[in-house]
Amino acid sequence: MHESAPAHGGxxxxxxxxxxxxxxxxxxxxxxxTLGPEQELFTINFGPHHPATHGVLRLLVSLExxxxxxxxxxxxxxxxxxxxxxxDKSYWKVIPFVERxxxxxxxxxxxxxxxxxxxxxxLEVPPRASYLRVLHMELNRIHSHLVWLGTSxxxxxxxxxxxxxxxxxxxxxxxxxxxxxQRMHTRYFQVGGVxxxxxxxxxHNLKAFLAEMPTRLDQYEAILNRNEIxxxxxxxxxxxxxxxxxDLGVTGPLLRAAGEPWDLRKVxxxxxxxxxxxxxxxxxxxDGYDRYRVRVQEMRESVRIVEQAxxxxxxGPWIADDRKVxxxxxxxxxxxxxxxxxxxxxxxxxxxxxxxxxxxxxxxxRGELGCFTVADGSAKPVRVHIRDPSFVNLQSLRDQCIGxxxxxxxxxxAMLDPILGGIDR
Amino acid sequence: MKxxxxxAHAPLEEPPAPTDLxxxxxxxxxxxxxxxxxxxxxxxxxxxxxTTTMHKAVGWGRANSIFPATFGLACCAIEMMSxxxxxxxxARFGAENLRASPRQADLLILSGRVAVKMAPVIRRLYDQxxxxxxxxxxxxCSSSGGMFANYAVVQGADKFMPVDIHVPGCPxxxxxxxxxxxxxxxxxxxxxxxxxxxxxxxxxxxxxAREATGEATPEEIEAYAAARERAASHEASRxxxxxxxxx
Amino acid sequence: xxxxxxxxxxxxxxxxAAEGSVLGTYHEHGQGCLIVNPERILDVLSWLRDTPGQEYxxxxxxxxxxxxxxxxxxxxxxxxxxxxxxxxxxxRAALADPGASASEPDRPRTRSGGGERLPEIDSCVSLFAGAxxxxxxxxxxxxxxxxxxxxMRRILMPEEYVGWPQRRDFPVGGEPVIxxxxxxxxxxxxx
Numbered sequence: 001m002h003e004s005a006p007a008h009g010g011x012x013x014x015x016x017x018x019x020x021x022x023x024x025x026x027x028x029x030x031x032x033x034t035l036g037p038e039q040e041l042f043t044i045n046f047g048p049h050h051p052a053t054h055g056v057l058r059l060l061v062s063l064e065x066x067x068x069x070x071x072x073x074x075x076x077x078x079x080x081x082x083x084x085x086x087x088d089k090s091y092w093k094v095i096p097f098v099e100r101x102x103x104x105x106x107x108x109x110x111x112x113x114x115x116x117x118x119x120x121x122x123l124e125v126p127p128r129a130s131y132l133r134v135l136h137m138e139l140n141r142i143h144s145h146l147v148w149l150g151t152s153x154x155x156x157x158x159x160x161x162x163x164x165x166x167x168x169x170x171x172x173x174x175x176x177x178x179x180x181x182q183r184m185h186t187r188y189f190q191v192g193g194v195x196x197x198x199x200x201x202x203x204h205n206l207k208a209f210l211a212e213m214p215t216r217l218d219q220y221e222a223i224l225n226r227n228e229i230x231x232x233x234x235x236x237x238x239x240x241x242x243x244x245x246x247d248l249g250v251t252g253p254l255l256r257a258a259g260e261p262w263d264l265r266k267v268x269x270x271x272x273x274x275x276x277x278x279x280x281x282x283x284x285x286x287d288g289y290d291r292y293r294v295r296v297q298e299m300r301e302s303v304r305i306v307e308q309a310x311x312x313x314x315x316g317p318w319i320a321d322d323r324k325v326x327x328x329x330x331x332x333x334x335x336x337x338x339x340x341x342x343x344x345x346x347x348x349x350x351x352x353x354x355x356x357x358x359x360x361x362x363x364x365x366r367g368e369l370g371c372f373t374v375a376d377g378s379a380k381p382v383r384v385h386i387r388d389p390s391f392v393n394l395q396s397l398r399d400q401c402i403g404x405x406x407x408x409x410x411x412x413x414a415m416l417d418p419i420l421g422g423i424d425r
Numbered sequence: 426m427k428x429x430x431x432x433a434h435a436p437l438e439e440p441p442a443p444t445d446l447x448x449x450x451x452x453x454x455x456x457x458x459x460x461x462x463x464x465x466x467x468x469x470x471x472x473x474x475x476t477t478t479m480h481k482a483v484g485w486g487r488a489n490s491i492f493p494a495t496f497g498l499a500c501c502a503i504e505m506m507s508x509x510x511x512x513x514x515x516a517r518f519g520a521e522n523l524r525a526s527p528r529q530a531d532l533l534i535l536s537g538r539v540a541v542k543m544a545p546v547i548r549r550l551y552d553q554x555x556x557x558x559x560x561x562x563x564x565x566c567s568s569s570g571g572m573f574a575n576y577a578v579v580q581g582a583d584k585f586m587p588v589d590i591h592v593p594g595c596p597x598x599x600x601x602x603x604x605x606x607x608x609x610x611x612x613x614x615x616x617x618x619x620x621x622x623x624x625x626x627x628x629x630x631x632x633x634a635r636e637a638t639g640e641a642t643p644e645e646i647e648a649y650a651a652a653r654e655r656a657a658s659h660e661a662s663r664x665x666x667x668x669x670x671x672x
Numbered sequence: 673x674x675x676x677x678x679x680x681x682x683x684x685x686x687x688x689a690a691e692g693s694v695l696g697t698y699h700e701h702g703q704g705c706l707i708v709n710p711e712r713i714l715d716v717l718s719w720l721r722d723t724p725g726q727e728y729x730x731x732x733x734x735x736x737x738x739x740x741x742x743x744x745x746x747x748x749x750x751x752x753x754x755x756x757x758x759x760x761x762x763x764r765a766a767l768a769d770p771g772a773s774a775s776e777p778d779r780p781r782t783r784s785g786g787g788e789r790l791p792e793i794d795s796c797v798s799l800f801a802g803a804x805x806x807x808x809x810x811x812x813x814x815x816x817x818x819x820x821x822x823x824m825r826r827i828l829m830p831e832e833y834v835g836w837p838q839r840r841d842f843p844v845g846g847e848p849v850i851x852x853x854x855x856x857x858x859x860x861x862x863x
Contacts, residue, residue, distance in 0.1 A: 048543065049550055051495045051525035055502070056543060076828035077543040078499050081577030081845070083813075084837055088844050096572065103500035119701045147503065166510030173507075184500060184596055246755075249731055249802025267758045358701050359751055359762060361732065370733055372749065382840075387733035387751070395805050421499050424540070424828055542830045576837055576845030577829075 041069055046409075048077045054151060054413065055420030059397075066405050071398045075391075079424040086384040090350025091117055094384060096187050098371070101386055102422030103184070104147055107133075107140040108364035110189040112371035112386065115270060116360035117191045120353050120375050123325060128316040129193030130272040135206075135309040136179070136188060137271075138302040142213070143172045144365040145299045152292075152414035153224065156233055161223060168216055171209055178202050191351070192326040193319030203310055210310075213303050221296060234288035238400040238412040242286065248399070249392040252367025254416065257294045258286030264363035275312070276305045288415040295417075298365075325351045350379035359387075366390050366417055388422035449473070481615060487531070487557065488610040489519040494530035496550070498537025501564040501596040505536040513599035518606060527553040532609070534602075535588070538566035539579040551586045559613070561605055562588040565595045674759055679704035682726070682761070689723075690715040695766065705762040710748070710793045713765045717799050720752060720761070728752035728761055731796070734806035736814040737764075740840040744768040746791055746814060767791040767816060788815075795821040813838035 046059035056077035062070035082101055086094045098113040099106045111133060118125060125133075150165030173183040179198045180186035188195050224230050240248075242258040255262055263280045265273045281297035283290030319326050327346055328339035345351075353375035361370035367389025374383040393416055400412040449472075455461045456469050493515075497505055508515045515521055524530040527550045539547060551560065562582050565571035568591040570580030582588055589612060592605035611617060674682060676699040683694045683706055693712035698705050708716050720728045732751040739745055746767040753760050770789040795818035796803050807818045808827040815836035818824060826833060835842055 048546055049496060049527070056498060056546075076826075076830070077540055077546065078538060079540045079542060079577050079828040080499075080538050080573050081575040081837065082573070084577075084842075084844055085573060085575045087840075100500055100572075104503065122701070147506075151506070162509075163511050166507055167512065170507060170510065170512045183598065184503065244801075246730060247801045249800065262755060267755075356700050357705070357762075358703060359733070359760070361760075368732060370751070372733065372735060372751075374737055374739075382739075383737045385733075385735045385737075387735070391805055391809075392802055395802055542828075570846065574844070574846030574849070576843070578846075580847045 040064075043070075048074075054418055055423075057413075057418065057420055057423075059409075061401075061406065061409065063406060066407075068401045068404055068406060068409055071401050071409070073394055073397060075394070075420065075423050077424065078420050080421075082425050083384055083386070086381060088380065090379045091191060091353065091381060092346070092350055094381060095190070096185065098384065098386060099185050099187065100421065101425050102364065102366070102369065102388060102390065102419050104144045104419055105140055105364045105366070105369075106185050107137045107189065108362060108369050109386070110187070111137060111271070112360055112362050112364075112369050113373070113384065114189045114191050115362065116358050116371040116373045117353060117375075119358040119360055120356050120373060121191070121325060121351075123192055123320055123322060125193055125271075126317045126320060127272065127314045128197075129318045129320075131275075131309050131313050132194045132198065132318060133189060134271050134273060134276070135306055135313075136176070136194075138305045138309070139172055139175060141302045141365045142299050142306075143169055145295045145302075146172070148295065148365075148417045149220065149292075152417075153230075155410055155414045156230065158224065158227070158230065161220065164216075164220060168213070175202070175206055175209060178205060190319060190326065192322065193317070195319070197318045203313075206306070206310055210303055210307050214300060217296060217299055217303075224292070231289065233407070233411050234292060234415070236285065237288045237404060237408045238415060239285060239287045240396055240399045244399060245286075245396060248396050250367065250396050252363070252365070252389050252393065253291055253294045253298065254286075254367070254393055254396065256281065257283035257290035259284055264361055264368060268361075270360075270362060273305075276308045278302075278305050278308075288411050291415040295365075352377060352379050353381070361387070364389060366419065366422070367393060369422075386422075386425060388425065390416075390418040390420075390422045391425075394418055394423060484614045488613040490522075491518075491520040491532045491559075491606070491610070491613075492522050492524045492530045493520055493532040493534055494527055494550070494554070495523045495525050496533055496535065498535065498539065498543070499566070501536035501566070504596045504599050505534055505563065505602065508599045508602055513603060515603060515606065518603070518610065520606060527551075528555060530554060531558055532606075533558070533560045534563050535560060535567040535582050536563040536596075538564075538571060538573055539582050540577055541579055544579050544582075544585055547582070548585050557613075559589045559609055560586060561590045561592060561602075561609060563592045563594075563602055563605070564597055565593060568593065571595060674704050674761060675699070676704070679706070679761075682706070682720075685723075686716060686719060689719050703760065703762060705764055708763050708765050710765040710767050713748075713750075713763075714794045714796060714799070716763065717750065717752075717796050720763075721799060726754070727756070728754045728759075730755055731800035731802055732760070734796075734803050734810065736810040736816060736838070738814060738838065738840045746816060748793055748810060748816060750796075765793055767793060790815045790817050792817045792819055794819050797821055812836075815839070 041062040041064055043060060043062045046061055048056035048058040058074040058077065060072040060074060061068055080100075082097050086097050089097065095110055095113060099109050101109050146165040146169045150162040150169070153159075153161030176186055177183050179202050180188040180196070240258065242255070242260050245255050245258050246260065251262065259282060261280055261282045264270070266280055278301045281294045281301065283294050323339070323342045328336070328342055332339040333343055355375055355377045357372070357374045359370055359372045361368050363369070368387065369389055370387035372383070372385040372387065373381050376382045397412060397416060400416070401409045404412070452461070452469050453473060456466070456473070461469055507513055509521060509523065520532070527533070531554070533551055533554065535547065551558070560582075562568045566573060566578065567582045570578050572595065574580065579585065590605045590609050592602055594601050597605075608620070679697050679699050683697045686694050686706070690712050693709050693716050694706050695709055696707040698707070706716075720726050730753040732753045733749070734751070735749050737747040737749060739747060744766040746769060748765040748767060750763040750765070751760060752763065769791055793816060795807055797807065797820065804822070805827060807821055808823065808825065810816050811818060811824055812826040812828050813836060825831065829837065
């Protein structure tokens with residue numbers, strides 16, 4: 001492992017103005033040096049179809065034996081042009097598009113966009129809606145971390161974790177189906193609140209799930225925490241210094257595992273996160289093991305948040321009252337002409353947002369997910385850009401893997417938790 | 426306790442019922458040795474031997490041991506992973522052995538949106554698979570471009586590769602995907618489930634954008650008529666047991 | 673976020689430190705934005721990063737916006753974050769589109785390097801290493817070239833793709849949906 005960042009060819013030394021030739025054999029060869037046969041590199045192509053890359057990620061890996069000397073990620077294999085499509089749709093219709101970016105944390109995608117539009121509109125979200133949003137987001141965080149845990153353990157060889165985690169994941173999806181009607185990509189958050197109130201029985205099912213979840217997490221930790229193989233593979237692997245991570249713009253569990261206690265839910269609380277009592281797990285070393293522990297502990301904290309949310313769920317409307325932005329309730333459509341007109345305008349044209357720009361960052365399971373929206377007074381946004389955490393976190397993969405074995409590359413990729421839908425958008 | 430109940434219903438003095446496992450085993454052994462005669466032989470053959478054609482037997486083998494390729498593109502991949510999970514268990518249908526290498530896989534489940542950059546890669550993967558091979562287009566995005574009608578998504582994977590089953594949904598529930606795999610299994614077995622075209626009497630309504638004239642060419646008219654006739658005769662000769670339409 | 677007077681103060685100090693760098697400010701919805709001269713962007717970013725009292729060490733996001741038909745057409749937006757104070761500041765480098773000048777209107781449009789003039793701005797990879805991928809993305813989608821970037825090529829579109837998809841004058845694409853119910857009566861209606 002290396003302690004500092006590898007020198008990149010093309011850097012210019014501040015004192016002398018000379019161009020730096022990087023130390024990796026690729027850069028030295030490019031600078032004209034002839035390497036001996038024992039230093040020849042073998043470049044292989046990892047993916048885009050590969051069982052261990054989490055999605056269609058292509059890595060060009062230059063190996064010297066089994067040691068990784070250079071790494072170039074090639075992305076774009078699931079680029080969907082979501083941001084371009086959003087410019088063509090009214091704000092309401094953008095929500096399903098934006099949801100499908102980072103496809104494991106769909107509630108977070110929705111929250112980023114909807115929060116941004118609410119900021120542009122200066123619209124207040126009623127407290128019940130805010131609590132419901134937090135509830136669903138934290139359940140989604142548990143869900144995302146469970147899928148991560150299952151697939152990462154699968155990559156490292158612990159196949160039974162996959163089945164356990166997916167069993168629990170299906171219980172969470174049952175809860176989503178109960179409250180929103182759809183397992184994934186629920187289109188539940190709307191500008192102004194949430195689409196529908198939670199039904200009867202949801203609280204009961206949720207509490208039953210929450211009662212069991214900590215025990216389940218204990219069981220998962222019992223499998224992996226002190227497992228010798230897991231420790232061998234993850235301890236001191238993929239360490240990048242905190243300063244380098246901050247320089248690269250990395251956020252989320254990777255940064256917290258490296259020791260930086262940065263979580264947007266605590267630093268700049270949005271929605272109603274300030275009402276809840278929870279902790280932020282922070283690691284020390286920043287290796288794969290710390291990232292694993294941070295995420296599992298985050299699941300526990302999310303369970304706490306959901307418990308508090310469902311206990312303290314305030315009464316009231318689940319969506320704002322502003323009829324210019326929010327659909328009127330259906331029973332009013334048969335009695336009130338105004339409601340009918342509002343409904344018609346909202347469905348056909350959509351609501352108009354006054355001109356402006358806003359950036360709304362939230363803490364998704366992978367890091368800082370921000371939505372930047374530019375509005376020009378019409379019913380369609382001019383620009384919707386999502387700052388995706390996986391896109392920026394992927395830049396740290398090179399630093400993590402260089403100098404390590406190729407098996408450590410798999411582990412680093414697993415602990416990085418990239419979601420290619422978010423990277424490629 | 427179960428043994429006492431059995432003794433109560435079938436006391437040992439009576440000869441054991443022919444369905445008793447041990448009796449069947451001994452009868453089968455006798456059959457193979459050639460010791461059975463007459464009506465016993467006929468009964469045993471009726472009960473334990475089935476005849477079929479080679480094609481059907483091979484089809485049965487292929488259908489019940491599909492090796493899907495681990496090929497996930499986007500959100501549908503998560504639902505595809507959950508059919509391997511314990512609740513929607515695809516091992517019930519013999520397809521739990523997901524192979525990473527396309528050379529070892531039968532079934533390519535295109536789960537997710539097909540980006541323009543990815544299309545040649547998928548085509549190459551499909552070409553690397555060995556015959557017989559099938560493809561399921563899972564979800565709206567790979568069937569038809571889904572909600573992404575833009576420059577970056579191929580509007581349907583069947584623009585560049587043959588697809589056998591399209592599973593609608595965004596994402597389809599795991600049960601829907603399993604239903605699609607079951608349909609594929611019936612296709613492989615040789616009695617494809619024509620599904621809605623049969624239910625709604627819609628044979629001959631297959632469409633394609635016609636070239637300049639807008640009139641149906643004589644070949645098309647003939648193809649339509651032949652399709653209707655085939656459907657009618659297929660309907661008539663279909664036996665009760667294979668009537669599909671359900672999951 | 674620095675409030676409106678604080679934002680004006682930053683703008684003044686910046687203009688003092690680097691002449692003519694800040695072209696304007698605006699503050700709305702609790703967020704402040706400095707509109708920056710694209711030629712001085714590195715000075716602005718390094719001043720904001722290194723000056724004690726400012727210390728915006730973290731680059732949250734780098735993205736582009738196409739403001740067509742407003743001039744200047746492009747904006748490269750930098751979202752800066754000061755972690756200890758939890759303050760965010762947005763910079764917009766307002767770039768004009770050189771290809772829109774009327775000097776050679778009939779020149780054939782080719783890939784960059786072949787005839788099209790693309791807007792350029794300095795790359796801030798030397799200041800924030802995490803800008804590497806986002807700058808490639810801005811190049812891929814808007815055609816804005818970042819001078820000094822170690823690897824300036826497309827990241828999300830295929831390498832040989834022609835066109836800058838996120839520009840406002842680039843069509844969304846896709847195909848018309850053929851409704852088969854009407855097909856016999858109205859064949860190829862979309863043409």
